[in-house]
Amino acid sequence: xxxxxxxxxxxxxxxxxxxxxxxxxxxxxxxxxxxxxxxxxxxxxxxxxxxxxxxxxxxxxxxxxxxxxxxxxxxxxxxxxxxxxxxxxxxxxxxxxxxxxxxxxxxxxxx
Amino acid sequence: xxxxxxxxxxxxxxxxxxxxxxxxxxxxxxxxxxxxxxxxxxxxxxxxxxxxxxxxxxxxxxxxxxxxxxxxxxxxxxxxxxxxxxxxxxxxxxxxxxxxxxxxxxxxxxxxxxxx
Numbered sequence: 419x420x421x422x423x424x425x426x427x428x429x430x431x432x433x434x435x436x437x438x439x440x441x442x443x444x445x446x447x448x449x450x451x452x453x454x455x456x457x458x459x460x461x462x463x464x465x466x467x468x469x470x471x472x473x474x475x476x477x478x479x480x481x482x483x484x485x486x487x488x489x490x491x492x493x494x495x496x497x498x499x500x501x502x503x504x505x506x507x508x509x510x511x512x513x514x515x516x517x518x519x520x521x522x523x524x525x526x527x528x529x
Numbered sequence: 530x531x532x533x534x535x536x537x538x539x540x541x542x543x544x545x546x547x548x549x550x551x552x553x554x555x556x557x558x559x560x561x562x563x564x565x566x567x568x569x570x571x572x573x574x575x576x577x578x579x580x581x582x583x584x585x586x587x588x589x590x591x592x593x594x595x596x597x598x599x600x601x602x603x604x605x606x607x608x609x610x611x612x613x614x615x616x617x618x619x620x621x622x623x624x625x626x627x628x629x630x631x632x633x634x635x636x637x638x639x640x641x642x643x644x645x
Contacts, residue, residue, distance in 0.1 A: 448629050449628075449629060451628075451633055459638075460531070460619060460636040460637065460638050460639055461572065461619070461636045462531075462636070463633045463634070463635065466631065466633060468631075506571070506572065508572075510627070510628040510629055511585065513585070513627070514627035514628060514629040515577055515579075515584050515585040515626060515627055515628065516562065516574050516577050516584075516585040516587060516628075517562070517574070517628050517634055518574060519564075519571055519572040519574070520571065521570075521571040522571050522572075
């Protein structure tokens with residue numbers, strides 16, 4: 419079945435530094451979605467990418483969808499303590515129904 | 530507040546018991562999804578219902594079952610509970626049966642289940 423993998427599993431970042439987390443799917447995706455889960459919270463939708471090679475920005479967050487629509491990345495610049503949490507990528511199944519999530523990248527920020 | 534309501538928020542029960550988790554989707558949403566999140570783990574898809582009918586199934590154990598009622602609320606039934614079933618169970622909803630074309634899913638705050 420469809421598998422979505424994320425690396426790294428953990429990311430320790432010094433406040434003010436940049437980092438990137440990567441997402442890879444075993445199948446071509448119609449879209450890729452990113453969610454953020456704060457500690458003790460629930461996943462919250464961040465963004466959806468649909469087109470091959472698409473790049474979208476949300477303030478300090480830059481999301482990219484690969485040309486083959488099988489991989490994606492999230493780059494955060496000038497990390498802040500508010501960025502703490504787990505970032506998940508997710509892709510719909512072939513039938514467009516269920517959303518399969520990657521294992522997540524847990525981000526810890528050192529002040 | 531996502532608009533998805535889950536009850537109970539916390540539940541402690543003994544092994545071998547049966548529990549029911551309840552979910553009310555956002556107003557107007559027809560699809561309900563159930564996910565399981567064990568400690569520091571990812572989100573495992575269990576099952577999806579659309580307008581009362583099962584739409585997709587994940588790695589849901591035979592001891593678990595779900596349904597969606599005519600008023601669109603959903604229940605996840607977990608029986609013969611084992612210690613390993615301790616987890617956070619999320620319900621999510623979406624307007625349609627597919628997650629394409631700009632559609633996304635909205636999560637509730639989850640139900641913490643502890644099996645002792």
